Amino acid sequence: MSNVGIAIKRELFEMVPILIFFIAAFNLLVLTESLILRQYGIRVEAAISATIGALIIARVVLITDHAAITRRFQHRSLLHNVLWRAALYFVVSIAIRYAEHLIHFWRKTGSRAEANSRLLKSVVWRHALSACRSGFSSSSSCSTRSASSHASSGATAS
Secondary structure, rough: HHHHHHHHHHHHHHHHHHHHHHHHHHHHHHHHHHHHHHHHOOOOOOHHHHHHHHHHHHHHHHHHOOOOHHHOOOOOHHHHHEEEEEEEEHHHHHHHHHHHHHHHHHHHHHHHHHHHHHHHOOOOOHHHHHHHOOOOOOOOOOOOHHHHHHHHOOOOOO
16 A cells, blocks of 8 residues: 555544544534424524534544644643643634634625624624533534524524
């Protein structure tokens, strides 16, 4: 087997446990959100979206692991290393989530500046900060208004 084949095989084996974790976590979040929204008559078919999100985040975690910045606290206690990596993964995942929503608005507006403005206006900061601070938030509750808020404001749900 060539070096490229060996490298791809190694990357896939490293990605499997991370991918399984994120698929389970994202699908549980989607299930919970779907059950809550069903009470109000809102249908959500996002299992594939959650799985694709898990694939993207699993790959981001692997890429971040190879960056030199992740080894900053390698020679300190395990607690420092774990906290550093958790914070780093959190920041990177928030950046990816922001980019995902920015692209959604950019396709609608055609202007990156206008897309950014609309994205920031669509965030319900009171909900985003309280949900994200508690650590029990789904991806959509930390980023934009609910579907009903979008419908009443003239925007479409993201």
